[in-house]
Every structure is written in C-alpha cells, then in structure tokens.
Amino acid sequence: MLETDIKLLANILPHLPQAIQSQILAVEEFLAETTLTVRRESLRQVIQFLKTDPNFCFDVMMDLFAMDYLKYVPETPERFAVVYYLVALLQNRRIRIKVFLPEEDPTIASIHDLYKAANWFEREAWDLYGIKFEGHPNLVRILCHAEFEGHPLRKDYPSDRYQRLKTTTSSEGL
Amino acid sequence: MSEHPLTVSNEEADLKNVAFTTRLEDFINWGRKNSLWPLPFGTACCAIEYMATVGSHYDISRFGAEVVRFSPRQADCLLVLGTVVEKMGPILKQIYDQMLEPKWVIAVGVCASSGGFYRAYHVMQGIDNIIPVDVYVPGCPPTPEGIIYGMLKLQEKITKGGIVRVRDRHKIAR
Numbered sequence: 414m415l416e417t418d419i420k421l422l423a424n425i426l427p428h429l430p431q432a433i434q435s436q437i438l439a440v441e442e443f444l445a446e447t448t449l450t451v452r453r454e455s456l457r458q459v460i461q462f463l464k465t466d467p468n469f470c471f472d473v474m475m476d477l478f479a480m481d482y483l484k485y486v487p488e489t490p491e492r493f494a495v496v497y498y499l500v501a502l503l504q505n506r507r508i509r510i511k512v513f514l515p516e517e518d519p520t521i522a523s524i525h526d527l528y529k530a531a532n533w534f535e536r537e538a539w540d541l542y543g544i545k546f547e548g549h550p551n552l553v554r555i556l557c558h559a560e561f562e563g564h565p566l567r568k569d570y571p572s573d574r575y576q577r578l579k580t581t582t583s584s585e586g587l
Numbered sequence: 588m589s590e591h592p593l594t595v596s597n598e599e600a601d602l603k604n605v606a607f608t609t610r611l612e613d614f615i616n617w618g619r620k621n622s623l624w625p626l627p628f629g630t631a632c633c634a635i636e637y638m639a640t641v642g643s644h645y646d647i648s649r650f651g652a653e654v655v656r657f658s659p660r661q662a663d664c665l666l667v668l669g670t671v672v673e674k675m676g677p678i679l680k681q682i683y684d685q686m687l688e689p690k691w692v693i694a695v696g697v698c699a700s701s702g703g704f705y706r707a708y709h710v711m712q713g714i715d716n717i718i719p720v721d722v723y724v725p726g727c728p729p730t731p732e733g734i735i736y737g738m739l740k741l742q743e744k745i746t747k748g749g750i751v752r753v754r755d756r757h758k759i760a761r
C-alpha cells in the first residue's frame with residue numbers, strides 16, 4: 414500500500430460516524446496495514462459499514478482466522494481472537510478487524526451472509542479453535558474427521574495427541 | 588543302421604533353438620515384475636519426486652513400470668507418495684480394496700512409511716496401519732534413484748514369491 418493510501422485510511426477513520434467509531438477499541442498501524450479492534454457485539458455492524466460505505470467499499474473478505482493467546486506475552490484482554498481480513502479492490506486497500514473473545518464463551522456472530530467466503534473459514538475456526546459462530550447455517554468440522562474430539566490448534570491441546578478413527582471404515586460422511 | 592542313443596535328432600536340435608523350458612511360476616512372475624502398472628496415490632511432496640522418476644531423465648519405463656494408471660481397477664502397484672492423514676485413511680483403504688490381485692504397495696517417503704516428522708493430531712503413523720506394505724522407501728523425499736531402487740526391490744520380491752498370494756489380513760490392525 415502506498416503511503417498516501419495509509420494517510421487516506423487514517424484520515425478517514427476520524428470521519429467515521431460516531432456510532433461506528435464508538436465500537437472501535439483500538440487502531441493499530443503496522444507495516445502499512447491497519448488493524449481495528451472492535452467490540453464483540455458490534456462486529457457485524459462495523460463490517461457491514463466497511464463493506465457498504467462508498468468511502469470504504471471493502472468488497473472482498475480475504476481471510477478469517479482465530480487466534481489463541483493462551484500464555485501470550487504481553488497479555489491480551491481475552492484468550493481468543495478472531496481476525497477478519499478485508500480488501501477493497503478498487504482502492505487497493507486492506508484492513509484487519511480483530512475481535513477478542515473470552516475463554517468461557519468464545520462466541521461471535523457469523524458473517525456468512527455478508528461474505529460467502531466466510532462460511533468455510535468459520536467452520537475452520539470452529540474445527541481448529543472451537544470458536545462458535547452464531548447464525549452459521551452449518552457449523553460442523555471441515556478439516557478434522559467426524560470422530561475428532563477437542564480443537565487441535567488450541568494451545569492447551571497436547572501437541573502429540575493423535576486421534577484415530579475408531580468406528581468409521583468408509584470414506585462416506587467424514 | 589540304428590542310431591546311436593546319444594545322438595540328438597535334427598528335430599530335437601531345432602526345438603532347442605526356438606524354445607526353452609522353465610517353471611510356470613517363474614515365467615508368470617517374470618512377466619509380472621516387468622510390467623508393473625503403478626497407481627500413484629500422491630498426497631504431498633513425494634509425488635513431485637515421482638513425476639521426476641517417470642520423466643525422461645530417470646525414465647521408469649526402463650523397468651517396465653511406466654504405464655501409470657489412475658484407476659485402481661487397472662493398476663497392480665499402489666505407490667503411496669506423501670502424507671496420509673487419518674481422515675484420508677478410509678479413502679486409501681477403499682482404493683486399495685478396489686485393486687485386483689495380484690497387487691503390491693510401496694510406501695514412498697517417511698510420511699507414508701511412519702508418519703515422518705508429523706507426530707501430531709492428524710497424520711497417520713504409517714499407512715501399514717490400514718493396508719499391507721511390501722516395500723518402504725526412506726527419505727524426505729526419497730530421490731528418484733531411491734524410488735527406482737524401491738521398484739527393483741519389489742521386482743525382487745515378486746520373483747521370489749508364489750503366483751498366488753494369500754494375504755494375512757488379520758495382521759492389519761483394523
């Protein structure tokens with residue numbers, strides 16, 4: 414991203430409607446990329462705004478992934494985070510949206526209806542980290558097999574705990 | 588004048604020039620070992636090495652095994668080239684079951700042989716957990732020379748074996 418673009422983004426941010434601005438907990442600029450940390454309950458509102466507002470037009474969701482900050486230094490506000498990576502094709506701009514989720518209730522609203530790509534990404538985050546996406550039409554495992562227990566990329570999952578298929582003998586329904 | 592008992596008749600001498608005798612078993616095995624039709628089950632990097640093995644430089648057709656088939660019904664040598672995850676297990680088993688006897692299996696690379704450096708939640712610790720393996724080729728990845736050596740070892744094994752093989756399926760863990 415060009416330096417002018419960064420300025421543009423930084424300049425636009427103060428012009429966000431108050432309703433959106435108040436949902437943003439932190440803004441971070443690192444290596445020419447902006448990260449907004451937003452409140453959990455208003456994630457959909459912020460993303461919907463960034464997608465539809467003519468000044469932003471973040472029309473593509475590049476990536477969606479979860480993080481587990483267990484024992485992370487420096488300590489984070491909550492254990493889990495979900496990160497959304499949006500791109501505005503016309504302006505060639507990128508932005509990251511980050512939401513922290515508490516360990517005891519890692520739940521967040523699904524955005525599968527805003528970006529179709531989110532559907533499988535959310536299933537992946539559920540499979541590997543156990544993040545629950547409320548409103549997702551089919552939140553089942555996507556990578557691990559059907560008999561798998563637990564969420565393997567959580568930091569407290571033993572790194573060598575291998576789980577065999579016990580009852581499934583055909584390739585159907587995995 | 589009667590013929591000397593040790594004189595070879597003309598007819599017999601002709602036969603020796605055009606025919607030789609052998610055992611049926613040896614003859615069939617000779618045919619089998621020199622016309623292996625491989626089925627590459629390529630799941631990861633080792634499969635790339637196999638491409639080089641089939642290519643003109645290493646030229647596996649020198650050993651009669653260049654007729655690569657992608658249907659298990661038409662192949663008799665299953666080459667498992669790459670990492671096999673637990674979820675892939677039933678699929679590999681199904682493909683093996685679809686192959687007609689006589690059939691052989693080569694585990695190419697440490698991933699297929701033992702899980703390799705993957706000792707985690709997802710990778711099967713050696714395909715011999717689910718199907719019988721005839722030859723293991725070590726290396727990560729094995730060189731094309733290694734794969735050819737594995738093929739030659741299999742040919743040796745075929746030469747020594749009977750024409751009807753009854754597999755001890757109970758030796759397989761499941």
Ligand code: SF4
Nearest residue numbers: 632669696698727728
């Ligand atoms: S043995 Fe090495 S080269 Fe072969 S599939 Fe495994 S990681 Fe890749």
